Amino acid sequence: MIAPVLASLTEQNADAPVYVAQNVAFGIIAALMVFSAIKVVTAKNVVHAASFLVMVLAGAAAQFILLGAEFVAVTQVMVYIGAIVVLFLFGIMLTKAPMKGEERVRRDKWLAGLGTSVVLLGVLVYALIDGFGRSKLPADLQPTDTGVVSDSIYGSYLLAFEAISLLLLAAAVGAIVVSKRD
């Protein structure tokens, strides 16, 4: 399974320009992201897991910049790293209690999780290579103009935008109600 993946990833047309810098940057960031993600789900200490989550999210922001989506990258840094990870740290601090047996993940659950994710990964990678094996990103990838993004949000997706704002309001009120001390 690995060989066709590598072949499809390294294959370049002879006449197409090779974007070595972008590919090297992608490789480094991707390796860092995968390593950090594995550390997130295997860390014994939850605070360490939150720190590694920051690395995954920052790596995703870097990939967005590679893809020319600057506004999404900035939003990712502000919302995910600025707000969500801080929320996680607060959650960890507020629930600082010894977990009996958290030191070792139970063997049957560990096997179930590993089996599920490996099978899922195999299916996904096979489907992706089958479906998009030769698809290339446009060679002249320009950063997207933020004005175009905002025009789309407030134009075609205005209703969805309003629904998202209502959802956020409901979630904020719900979070307060659920976590409120009686």
Add this chain to the structure above:
Amino acid sequence: MLLNQFLILAAVLFCIGVYGVVARRNGVLVLMSIELILNSVNINLVAFSAMTGQVSGQVFALFLIAVAAAEVGVGLAIVLAIFRTHKTVDLEQADLMKG
């Protein structure tokens, strides 16, 4: 750059997140794994947006970031409520409904 390198990276992150959701018992860690999953979906959306040249993918990525923020808020509130009633964040002991 190939489209597939981003899609496969997102698939790997997705599967790591699924492993975290299935195998871990700490409620906060399970929420972090769900963040990994949502984030990999974001990478997919932006990659397709870059490939097709349409901006809709980025708009949906922004919506997804907002939904993820709402999800973490409610999820952590639920974990806090479980901690208040059970004095633990072990999800295996949150079995009041005997599911």
